[in-house]
Amino acid sequence: MASAMDRGSSMVPSSDSVLANGASLAGKREKEKDGSLTEQRNGHFRSRVEQRISNDTVLEDLAPLWDDDYGTQTVKDYFNAVKERNEADGGPPRWFCPVEYGHPLRDSPTLLFLPGLDGNGMGLILHHKALGKAFEVRCLHIPVQDRTPFEELVKLVEEAVKFEYALSPNKPIYLLGDSFGGCVALAVAARNPTIDLVLILTNPATSFGRSQLQPLFPILEALPDSMHVTVPYLLSFVMGDPMKMASVNIENTFPPKKKIEQLSYNLISMLPCLPELANIIPKDTLLWKLRLLKSAAAYANSRLHAVKADVLVLASGKDNMLPSGDEAKRLNRSLQNCKVRNFKDNGHTLLLEDGIGLLTIIKGTCMYRRSRRRDLITDYIPPSVTEFKYGFDQVVGLIRTSTGPVMFSTLEDGKIVKGLAGVPDEGPVLLVGYHSLLGLELTSVIEKFLSEKNIMVRGLAHPGLFTDRDESSSSEFSMADWVKVFGGVPVSASNLYKLLSTKSHVLLYPGGAREALHFKGEEYKLIWPDHQEFVRTAARFGATIVPFGAVGEDDIFENDLMKIPLLNDFIADTISRQSIKIRDEASGEVANQNIFLPVLLPKIPGRYYYLFSKPIKTQGMESILKDKEKANQLYLQIKSEVGRSISYLIKKRKEDPYRSVVDRKL
Template sequence: MAATGACIFPFVFSPAYRRRSESSAPAGSNQNPRLNSWSTHRFAVSTEQASSAATATTFPSSRPVSFDENGRSHEKHGEKTSDQSSPTPFMEDVKLESGRERLRRFFAEAKDLTRTDGGPPRWFSPLECGSRLEKSPLLLYLPGIDGTGAGLTSQYKKLGKVFDIWCLHIPVMDRTSFLGLVKLVERTVKAETYRFPNRPIYLVGESLGGCLALAVSARNPDIDLLLILANPAWSFEKSPIQPLLPLLELMPEQLQLSYPFILSLMAGDPSKTFKASTEKGLPPQQTVGELSMDLLTMTYCIPVLADILPKETLLWKLQMLKSASAYTNSRIHAVRAETLLLTSGRDQLLTSQAKGARLDDALQRSNLRKFDGCGHFLFLENDFDLVTIIKGTSFYRRGKSLDYVSDYLPPTPSEYKKLYESNRWFDEITEPVVLSTLENGRIVRSLDGIPTEGPVLYVGYHMLLGIEPALIVIRFLNERNILLRGVAHPMFFEKYRKGKMLELEPYDSFRMMGAVPVSGTNLFKLLSSKSHVLLYPGGMREALHRKGEEYKLFWPEQSEFVRMAVRFGAKIVPFGTVGEDDLGEVFFDYDDQMKIPYWRKFIREVTEEFAKVRTNATGEVANQDVHMPLIRPKIPGRFYYCFGTPFETAGRKQELRDRDKSHELYLQVKSEVERCIAYLREKRESDPYRSIFSRLMYRTQHASASEIPTFDL
C-alpha cells in the first residue's frame, strides 16, 4: 500500500454530581459500594451509564480565514462560504476557562466536597459529564495531595464528551494508607473490567495520584489500563521540600506559611498574567487590574486551602508521598500499561521534568510531553487542555486496540483555529495558488471542481520533505468544509519505540487532523466511511528524493490503490504540486550520505527501527531508507496546486476486475498527475507574483485581505 512521506508540519457556579461510594473495607467484605452512595442537596446518586454522541456544531469556512473570540471563522476575499447545512467535520467546541477562573472553580468544588465530609474514600461522577460518545471508556481520576478529586473541574465538560468520568475523593480526616488506596482503586478497576471486559480504563493521576496509577498498573499487568500521569511523585525522595518535613513537624505554629507556597504552586507563574495582558495589547491600568484580581483570588483561596489541608492532613499527605514514591519505585519494572507522561518545567514541588525523562526511559510503553512554562498543578494551568493533548498523541481508544478511523476525535473549531494560526506564516510566505478542474474541463482558481460527496481518493506528487499537505488540508477545511484524512508512514505513529526515534511532538497536529498509518486496512475503513483520503503513492522515496529528481514520480508498478477505490466506488482525483524548488535545493542527498561510513551506519540503524511499508515492492519505490537530505535554502517563491479531472469508478466494478483494465486506469491517473505538474511548471513562469518581493509589494499597495493575482488561466 502507498505511503506518504516525511511531512515536516504537524502541522461562581454550582454543578451537581452523581456519587459513587466505595468503602475501604477488605476485599472480602459483603458491603456493596454501589449501595453505600451518599448525597447532599448538591449531590445526586446515580449508577446509570449515560451515553450519547457528541453534538456537532456548524463551522463556516472560507479562504483565508479569520476567527472571532469564539473560534468562529469569517470569510474574506469575497468568496462564497460553504453550505451551512452541510455536516461539519468538527467536534462541538467547549470554552476553556482562564487560569484564575480555573483556580476559583477548583476551590469552590473542593469546599463543597468537604462541606459534609467524613467516611472512607469514595468515587463521584460529575453530572455535567453525562453527554458522551457511545461506548466511551472509563476514566478514573486519582487526585494529588489535596485529595478532593476536584482537580479536573476545568476539564470536565470537554472530557465528558468522550469519557465516563469517576473522580476519587479522599475525605480530609481520612487516614487510609497508600497501600489501602491502591487496593481501593484496584477493586474498582477489577469490578469494571468484569462488567465491561472490552472497555479500556484510563487512570489519570497527578502527583500522588500518579503513584497510585503506576502501582495499580504494576499489580495488574493483565488489565487493559491506559495511564495519564501529570507530574507523578514517583521520585519524591529528591523533592526540594523533602528536607523541610522535619522542620514542619517541629514548628506547627509556622505551618500556615506553607499555604501561600502551595497556593502559588496551584496559581502558577504570576508573570504569565502580565505576559498575556501584554500580548493582548491591554493598557497598563487593565494589566494592573488583572494582577490585582489574581491577588484577590489567592487571598480568597487560602482559607479554603486550610480547610482542605489542615496541619495534620498536610503532614500525613507529605509522609504518604514518601511511602508512595518508595512503593512505586520498587515496581516500575512491572508496569506494562500504555502511558502518556506529562511533565512541567516549573514544578517547584517535584522538579518533574528531569525526573520525567528518567521515568520515560524506565517505562516500557510511554509517550512524553513537556510543558516548560507550567507549574506542578498542570490541570489548573491557563489554556491547558487535556483532550487536545490526547487527540494529538492518538491516545484515545474505545476497544482493546486503537482504531485510527473509528476512534478518531476530530478537532474542535478552537483547536483548529490554533492549528491554523500556527501554520499561517507558511501560508503567507508561499501564498499558494490552488486550482481545480470542473466537469467541463475548465480550470478555475478554487476548489469548486472537488467532489462534495465521499468517498474520494486524492492521489498526487509528494514534494520535498512532504511540506505540501498542511497547506492543502487547511484549504480544504476553510473553503469546502472537508476534512482530508492523510495516510502516512508508520514512523509518525511509533509512540513507544525507544532508540534513534524522531521527535514525535511536532507531529501532534498532523495526527489531530486525521492522519492514519498507511495500511490496506486503514484505507479500507476510510473509504468505507466515505471519507476524503489523501494518498501519495511515491511515499518517502518521493518526499526524500535525490539531487535533480524534482517533480519525478516514484510510483510502484502495481496499481495498488485502484482496486480499493473501485471496491467502494470512490472518485480518484489526481493532483500535482509545484514549488519545492522555489524554497530550497538538495545539496547533500542520500547517495552522498551513504558514501560516508558514519552516515551509512546511522541511516541503516534508524531505518531498521521503523516498520517496513513496502516489503514486497521492487525498484526505486522500495528504497525508502529513513534519512534527512541537507537543503540549501532559497528566497521563498510560491506554491501551486492543480487538481485534475476526477476519475469515476462507481459502476465499473466488473470492468475493473480485469487486471489489465485496472492497470490502465492506474497509468491514466499517473499521467494526469504528471500533466498537472507540467501545466503548473509552465504557467508559473508567467506569474508576475511568483517572487516573494513582488507579493510584498502587492500587499503594500492593496488591502492585506485581498487575494494576490497569479497567471491567466
Template sequence: MAISMPFFPLRNPFSRVLPPSCLQSRIRVRSGLVMRSSHGESVRENARIEGRESNGLELLYDGGYGTHSVIDYLDAATEMIRPDGGPPRWFCPVSCGRPMNGSPLLLFLPGMDGIGLGLILHHKALGKVFEVRCLHIPICDRTSFEGLLEFIEETVKLEHAASPNKPIYLVGDSFGGCLALSIAARNPSIDLLLILSNPARSFDKSCFRPWLPIVEAFPDQLHVMASYLLSFVVGDPIKMGMASVDSGLSPLETLDQLSRNLFSLVPRLVGGFADILPKETLTWKLGQLKSAASYANSHLHAVKAEVLVLASGKDNMLPSRHEAERLWNTLQNCKVRYFKDHGHALLLEDGIHLLSVIKGTNMYRRSRRYDSLSDYLPPTITELKVGNEKNRWFNLGTSPVMFSTLKDGKIVRSLAGIPNEGPVILVGYHMLMGLELAPLSEAFLREKNVLVRGIAHPIIFSEKAESPLQEMFPLDFTKLFGALPVSASNIYRLLSSRSFVLLYPGGAREALHWKVCPFISLGEEYMLFWPDQPEFVRMAAQFGATIVPFGAVGEDDMLQLVLDYNEQMSIPFMRDSIKESNKGITRLRTDVKGEIGNQDLHTPWIVPKIPGRLYYLFGKPIKTRERMEEMRDKEKANAVYLQIKTEIESMISYLKKKREEDPYRGILQRAIYHALCGSNHQVPTFEP
C-alpha cells in the same frame, strides 16, 4: 438493601450524582443532599438540557476549552474543603455532561491538594468521550497511602468485572501519579492506561524533601507565608491566568484581560493554598507523599500498563524532566510528551489540551486494542486553531494557492471542482519532507468542511518515532488530523466509510528524494517515483470512489537539498546511523526492486531559502462508479493509472510555467500586500 449514593450537595456546581454503574462503590451519603431518588435520571436530564448526542462527534466540534478557569477551581475548592467528616470518595463533574456511547472510564487521581478538581479546564473536552470520575480526599481525612490504594483498587476491580473488554484510564497528577503507578503494579492483568502529569516519584529530589522537619516546627502564624511561597512553586501564575483569556484578541486586548485575570487570581491563589493545605494537612500530605514515592519506586518493575508521561520543563517542585527520561527508559510501554515552558501544575495552565495529547499519541481506545478507524476522534475547533497557529508563519510565508478543475475543464481558484461527498481518493506528488501536507489539510477543512485522511508510513506510529523528551508538534498533529498507517486494509476501510483519502504512490522515496547527480545542487524536484502496480485504481473502482489527481509546486523556492541519501551513505558514521535507525521498522514494497523499492528512511540535510509560494492544482475528477466493470480488467486499470500519473506531471509543468506570471510570487510583494490588507486576506495570484 438500599445502596447509598455518593454525591455532593447542591452548593457545589461542579459535581453531580454518579451514574448508576458506580452505585456499587461503598461510600456514605452526606446529609442534606438533593436528588436523593433521582439516581441516573438526573444525569440523563443534564445531558438532555445540554443537547448532547451520544452517537458520535461532528467534525470540528467544540471541545469546551476556555469554559472554566483557575478562579473557578479556587471557587469550587472553597466549597469542597469544608469539613464534613466523610472519607475519600468519587464524584462526577456536572460540566462533563454525558459521554458518547461506549466511552471508557477515566479516574482522576489528584495531587497533594486532594480536591479532585485538577481537570477542571478539561472537564468538557474529556466528558464527551470519557466517563469521568474524580477522587476527592477531604482535608481532614487521614486515610493512609495504603488505604487510598485499596479504595481505588476496589473501584478498578469492580469496573473491570463489569466491563472486562474496556480499558480503564488513570490520570494521576503529581502525588496521583504515584497512586496510578502503584495501582498498575498491583493489577498487571487489568487493561489500564496511565496518564501521569509530573508524577512525584522523585520526591527525594524534590524541593519539598527538606521541608518535612521544617513544616512541623513552623509556627501557625508563618504558615500563610509558606503557602505564599508554595503557590508560586506549584505553577506559573501567568499561564494560569492565560487559560481563561479569549482567543483571537489583539495583543493589547490580550494583555488587558490577562492583567485583570492576574489581579483577581494571585491573591486568591495564595489564600487558596493556605485554606486547601492548612499546616496539619500539609504535614500529613508531605509524609504521605514520601510513602507514595517509595512504594511506586519499589514496584515499578511490575507495571505492564501503557503509560503516557506529561513532563514540564519549568517544574520548580520536582525534577520532572529527568523523571520522564527515567520512566521512558524503565517502563516497557511508555511515551513522553514534554512541555518545556510549563510549571508543575501542568493541567491548570494555558496551552495544555489533555484530550488532544491523548488523541495525538493514539492512546484513546474503547476496547483492548486500538482501532485506527473506530477509535478515531475528529479534530475539534480548538485543535484546528492550534494547528493554524503552529503553521501561521509557514502559511504567511508561502501563501498557498489552491486551484481545482470543474466538470467542463475550467480551472478555478477554489476547491469547487472537488466532490463534496466521498469516497474520494486524492492522488498526488509528495514534496520534499511533505511540505504540502498542512496547507492541503487546512484548505479542505476550511473550504469544504472535509477531513482528509492521509495514508502515512508506519514509522510515524511506531516506537521508533518516540523519544524521551518529545514535544507534541508535528507528528502528533498528523495523527490528530486523521493520518493512518499505509496498508491495503486501511484504504479499504476508509473507502467503505466514504472518506476522503490522501494517497502518495511515490511514498518515502518521493518525499525524501535525492539529487540527480552527487555534489551538485540540482535535485529530483517534481519527479514521480511510482511503482508499476495500479492497485489503488482497482480498489477505488471496487467502491465507486472518485479519483482526484493533483500536482503541487513550490519546494524549489523554499528548500535546497545539501546532503541526500547517497551522499550520507558515503560517510561512515552517517551510514551507520541510517542503518541503525532502519532496523526493525516495517518495510514497504519489499517485492519492488531498484530505487523505487528503496524505502530507507533518513533525514535529508537541507538549507532553507527565502520562502517562495506553494501552488496546488487538483485535476478533473475521475469517476470510477461509471466504469466499475471496466476497471476489473488489469490492463484497463493500468491505463487509467498511467493516465493519472501523466496528468499529475502535466499539472506540475502547468504550475511551474504559470507561477512565472504571478506578481506576488516573491515574499516581499506578499509582505507588502499583507501589511496593506491584513494577514487574513487571500493574496492574489495569476489568472488560470
C-alpha cells in the same frame, strides 16, 4: 453522603455522580460488617449505567472542528469551584462527575481522575468538555479533613476499577494520576496486572524522596499556626507557573498590546484567590499529605516491576516541587510500556496551566482506544476548533504565512475555479497527488479542507511516524504527534480499505517518502511505482479519485546531501538499513526509499499552488477488479492528470504578481 456531595451548580445530583460501587470509605467499612452492602451498591450503580445508556445520552460521532470549550475556564474558576465545595465538605472520599463533561461518544472508555496534593478532584477543570467527549469521567474527591491511609485509598480506587472491568471487560480503563494520584495509579496497576489499564501520569510524585523542598519540611512542621497564612503564597509559586496559569484564555492571535493587558488582568484577578489555598490545604492537612506522599512514593516505587499497563508520563521542565524531568527518564527505564512527553515551559500544576490540551496529548501519542486493540480508523476523534487554531497558527503558522498557499479545483464541465468547489463533499474520495520536498505541502491541504468544507482528510503517512523507535525520555510533543491528531494513519492496503469503506476523504501520495526526499534536479518529477497500488481498492468501493498537483515548496529548499561523497555511502550502508521499508517488493525507482533527513540549502520562500483535477468516478467500474490492464490504464490516466496539473501550475505561477513573499507582505 448526598448532603456532603455536589451542592454547587457545577455538579450533577449525587445519585447520578457517585460511583456506588464501594468507592466510599464508609461503605467499605460497613461492607466488612455486612457482605451484602457492596452488592446492593453495585446493583444501584448498574441500574444508573443502564438508565444512562437507555436514555441514549451518548454521541454517535463528532464533526470536525467541534467546540472543546478550552479557554472558557481558568484557574480562577478552579479556586471558585474548590471554595464552593469546601464550604460544605466532609465525609469519606468519593467519586463525582461535573456536568461540564456532557455526553460522551458511544462506547467511550472510563477515565478515573486521581488528584494531587489538593485532593479536591477539580484539577481537570480546563479540560472538562474535551475529555467528556472521549471518556466517561469520574473524579476522586478527598475531603480536606479526611485521613484515609494510602493503602486504603488504593483499595478504594481498585474497587472502582474492578467494578468498571466487570461492566465492560473489553474496554480499557484509564487512570489519570496527577502528582500524588500518579502513585495511586501505579499502585493499582501493579496490583491488577490482568486488567486492561492505561495510565496517564502528570508529574508523578514517585520522586518525592528527591524533592527540592525536602529541607523545608521540618521548618514547615515547626511553623506557628499564626504564620501559616503565608504558606499559600509560597505554595502558589512552588506548585505552578503563575504566568502559564494566567495565559489560559489569551488567544495567540491577539495583538501584543491586548495580550499584555489580558495577562496583567488575569494575574491581578488571581491574587485574591491565593488565600483559598490555606482552606484547600490547611497546616494539619498539609503535614498529613506530606507524610502520605512519602508512604505513597515508597509503595509505588517498590512495585514498578509489576506494572503491565500502558503508561504515558507527562513531565514539566519548570517543576519547582519535584524533579519531574529526571523522574520521567527513570520511569521510562523502569516501566515495561512507557512513553514520555516533556513540557519544558510548564510548572508542577501542568493540568491547570496554558498549553496543549490533555485530550490532544492523549490522541497525539496514540494512547486513545475504545477496546483492547487500538484502531486508528474507528478510534479516531477529529480535531476540535482549539486544536485547529493551535496546530495551524502556532505549529505550522510560519509555513502558511511564508508560502501563502492558493488552491484551485476543476468543475465537472472542466472549468478551473479558485477554492475546492470541484472536489466532491460526499465520500469515499481518494485524493492522489505529488509529494513536494519534505511533504510540507500537505499541511495546507488538510487545513483548507477543514476550513472551507469542514471535511477531515485522512492522510496515509509513512509507518515510521507511528513506531516507538524514536521515543525517548526527553521527547516533546512534536510534529509527528500532530500528524496523528490531524488524521494521519500508516500507509497500508488494509488502512486504505478501512478508510474507503467508511466513506472517508483519503490523501495518498504514490511516490511516498522517495518523492518527498527527492534530490536536486528531481523537482516535480513523479517517482511512482510501476504498477497501481490503489486503483482497484478505490473501484471496489466506488470511490471518486481526484488527482492533484502541487507546486512551490521545492522553491524553498534544495536537497544537496548526495553531493557529499563520504555521506553518500554512509546513507546507503547505515541509515537506510535502519529505516522502515514498506515497498520491498515494488519495482521501479520508488522502491528505493532510503529514509534520512537531508541537508537543505534554504532559499527565499516560494508560494504554494495547488490544482485539483476533474474528479474521476470509479462507480460502475467493477471490471477493473479483475482486469489488470484496465486498472493500469486508469492508473496511468491519474498519473498523467497529476503531471498536467503540475505543468499548468508552473506556467501560471509565472503570471502571479504576488509570487514573492515580499510582494505579498507589502
